[in-house]
Structures are given as structure tokens and as C-alpha cells.
Amino acid sequence: MASSDERAKLLRISRGLDRLNNPCQLCKQRGAISSKTHFAANFGLAFTRTENHLEGYFCGPCIHKKFLLFTFINLIGWFGIVSIIKVPMFLLSNIAEYEFAIRAMLRKRKQRLALIEDLLEKDAQARRNLSSRGS
Numbered sequence: 001m002a003s004s005d006e007r008a009k010l011l012r013i014s015r016g017l018d019r020l021n022n023p024c025q026l027c028k029q030r031g032a033i034s035s036k037t038h039f040a041a042n043f044g045l046a047f048t049r050t051e052n053h054l055e056g057y058f059c060g061p062c063i064h065k066k067f068l069l070f071t072f073i074n075l076i077g078w079f080g081i082v083s084i085i086k087v088p089m090f091l092l093s094n095i096a097e098y099e100f101a102i103r104a105m106l107r108k109r110k111q112r113l114a115l116i117e118d119l120l121e122k123d124a125q126a127r128r129n130l131s132s133r134g135s
């Protein structure tokens, strides 16, 4: 049976490779999830309004942070004629994007853990074969 040390080491290596191959476009500290995320924010006051869009491949922590920020901007920026229509649309589409991203994060985590278990199992099998051949 593989030790939890070995498992933690493989997890670290896997995360490091992920960061190199597929870095988050915002922080570059972690690997990004495989699907593109798009958040939109509207800030309106009477007849002026600004719209912000953020789209790309991001990591989990960045997605959580940006979702909170964009939701906050939308919630305080709906005072306007166009804004009152746009804000609910943006809030809903952001929630949908966020849910999709969380599903992708969980899927990725599950796949990574399954891959590590598989590797450890193959390693243990190879060691058993070697020791049986040696005796």
C-alpha cells in the first residue's frame, strides 16, 4: 500500500506540471481549469455606465475571487436605464459560468486523484513482480 507521503508528493508534482503546461492567466501560480470562464460586470449611474468583461482560463482561487468582485460590482451598479436590464442578465450569466467552472474544478480534481491512484497501483504491481522474480 502506498504511503500518504508518496501520494502527497505525486499530487505536488502533478500540480507543478499543470502550472507549467497550463498556467492561470491571472496569477500564473496554479494550473487553470480546462474550460474558458467569462464574467461580466455592469456599473451604471443614471445615464452613464461602464461594462467590464473578463474571459480566459483561470485557476480555482482566481475564479472565486473574480466571481465575488463581479457580483459585487453588479449589485451596486444597477442604477440606470440600461443597467437595470443588463445587471440581472449579467448576474445570471455569471452564476451559470461560476457553476460550470466549479463543476470543471471538481472534475479535474477527481481525474488527478484517479490518475495518482492508478500510478501508485501500477508501481506497487511492478514492485511485487520484481520481488517475486528475485526469489
Ligand SMILES: [Zn+2]
Pocket (backbone or CB within 6 Å): 024, 025, 026, 027, 028, 029, 030, 058, 059, 060, 061, 062, 063
Ligand atoms: Zn489564478
